[in-house]
Amino acid sequence: MESLTLRASPSSTASPLLRLPGRRRAASVRVSASGAGEPDLSVTVNGLKMPNPFVIGSGPPGTNYTVMKRAFDEGWGGVIAKTVSLDAGKVINVTPRYARLRADPNGSTKSPIIGWQNIELISDRPLETMLNEFKQLKKEYPDRILIGSIMEEYNKAAWHELIERVEESGVDALEINFSCPHGMPERKMGAAVGQDCALLEEVSGWINEKATVPVWSKMTPNITDITQPSRIALKSGSEGIAAINTIMSVMGIDLKTLRPEPCVEGYSTPGGYSARAVHPIALAKVMQIARLIKEEFPEGRSLSAIGGVETGNDAAEFILLGADTVQVCTGVMMHGYGLVKKLCTELQDFMRMHDFTSIEDFRGASLPYFTTHTDLVQRQKEAIKQRKAIRMGLQSDKDWTGDGFVKETESMVSN
Numbered sequence: 001m002e003s004l005t006l007r008a009s010p011s012s013t014a015s016p017l018l019r020l021p022g023r024r025r026a027a028s029v030r031v032s033a034s035g036a037g038e039p040d041l042s043v044t045v046n047g048l049k050m051p052n053p054f055v056i057g058s059g060p061p062g063t064n065y066t067v068m069k070r071a072f073d074e075g076w077g078g079v080i081a082k083t084v085s086l087d088a089g090k091v092i093n094v095t096p097r098y099a100r101l102r103a104d105p106n107g108s109t110k111s112p113i114i115g116w117q118n119i120e121l122i123s124d125r126p127l128e129t130m131l132n133e134f135k136q137l138k139k140e141y142p143d144r145i146l147i148g149s150i151m152e153e154y155n156k157a158a159w160h161e162l163i164e165r166v167e168e169s170g171v172d173a174l175e176i177n178f179s180c181p182h183g184m185p186e187r188k189m190g191a192a193v194g195q196d197c198a199l200l201e202e203v204s205g206w207i208n209e210k211a212t213v214p215v216w217s218k219m220t221p222n223i224t225d226i227t228q229p230s231r232i233a234l235k236s237g238s239e240g241i242a243a244i245n246t247i248m249s250v251m252g253i254d255l256k257t258l259r260p261e262p263c264v265e266g267y268s269t270p271g272g273y274s275a276r277a278v279h280p281i282a283l284a285k286v287m288q289i290a291r292l293i294k295e296e297f298p299e300g301r302s303l304s305a306i307g308g309v310e311t312g313n314d315a316a317e318f319i320l321l322g323a324d325t326v327q328v329c330t331g332v333m334m335h336g337y338g339l340v341k342k343l344c345t346e347l348q349d350f351m352r353m354h355d356f357t358s359i360e361d362f363r364g365a366s367l368p369y370f371t372t373h374t375d376l377v378q379r380q381k382e383a384i385k386q387r388k389a390i391r392m393g394l395q396s397d398k399d400w401t402g403d404g405f406v407k408e409t410e411s412m413v414s415n
């Protein structure tokens with residue numbers, strides 16, 4: 001395996017792959033010509049050029065040729081296909097497999113969906129069928145980025161066979177699903193690997209000794225410290241991290257039947273939570289991984305942020321933390337493939353507001369503003385001293401009152 005230090009600057013315009021004897025160079029791709037004065041949304045990540053940073057996240061929006069073609073036609077920067085494995089015959093889905101949380105506490109169907117749970121497994125379509133569709137897509141869209149998402153059992157030969165076959169289909173990169181929280185861990189797959197650092201190190205080693213295209217390791221948030229498996233995946237040679245996969249959840253209990261949801265023949269199993277409700281959690285995890293990359297991998301690795309993106313502003317937040325690309329899965333299931341146009345317009349509006357002309361102008365700009373709580377206390381002390389204490393919020397817990405409680409809480413909220 002060649003030296004990792006050579007795979008520098010994931011976002012630089014010069015492809016790092018050009019300098020890597022072991023990794024296949026990404027296909028040259030079409031970059032959207034931005035009009036005069038238009039903020040440029042194009043990105044180059046691990047040598048992969050995309051017209052914008054918006055990528056279809058692995059899941060239903062990347063299940064087959066028809067829907068992936070639609071994504072390319074609508075203008076998505078890239079597509080990550082639904083996760084595939086060698087033997088789809090072992091993948092048996094149930095229905096219903098989704099459940100939704102609405103903003104209204106009484107669940108009014110008029111109120112917006114804020115959370116989404118799924119107990120869907122990886123692709124149940126034969127690998128050969130999926131690979132033929134990847135080939136067809138790359139034939140029709142040679143300039144567009146198609147990423148294969150893969151998962152296998154704890155078996156080196158199986159991983160190597162899967163990587164070889166998926167790479168042969170012409171995909172530009174691989175995303176490794178170390179993170180599916182339901183169903184697959186029962187077979188020592190998905191999150192079972194992402195949650196066990198020793199196992200992850202071994203499996204990541206197998207993957208990176210075999211892969212010849214860039215590898216993104218997709219992390220589970222269902223772990224105390226997401227930087228630990230991320231560090232291992234990067235040290236084992238992965239070019240990038242993708243985060244987050246879904247958060248383990250139980251959507252609710254039907255108070256009439258007393259059965260959990262989604263309910264399959266009277267029973268349920270914990271699933272994966274996604275959509276708007278997970279966005280703040282995803283921001284925190286992405287922030288931690290961005291800091292890890294900055295501090296421990298200064299030669300550069302890529303970061304693909306995922307979780308609850310429905311607006312250009314959601315995406316701007318991830319990029320401000322250091323993300324190179326932004327994935328959307330549930331957002332597409334709710335709003336359709338045309339969502340990408342709104343995402344691009346809103347992201348450009350944000351860029352215009354700050355006179356940013358490119359994504360690199362603001363990528364990671366908010367990361368330096370995270371510090372420890374102890375440091376916040378110190379900074380506040382200094383600020384109060386300097387301003388001769390214009391009273392902001394309460395000085396001590398003893399100052400809270402019953403009558404003014406809501407106002408007092410309000411005085412300490414930042415937005």
Ligand SMILES: Cc1cc2nc3c(=O)[nH]c(=O)nc-3n(C[C@H](O)[C@H](O)[C@H](O)COP(=O)(O)O)c2cc1C
Nearest residue numbers: 057058059083118244245274275307308328329330
């Ligand atoms: C119905 C459904 C199926 C999913 N299937 C996969 C999958 O096969 N592989 C994978 O890596 N992630 C899968 N995910 C996780 C998403 O790619 C994504 O990480 C997660 O949903 C958070 O992003 P979102 O809020 O944009 O959906 C799935 C998510 C949903 C909702």
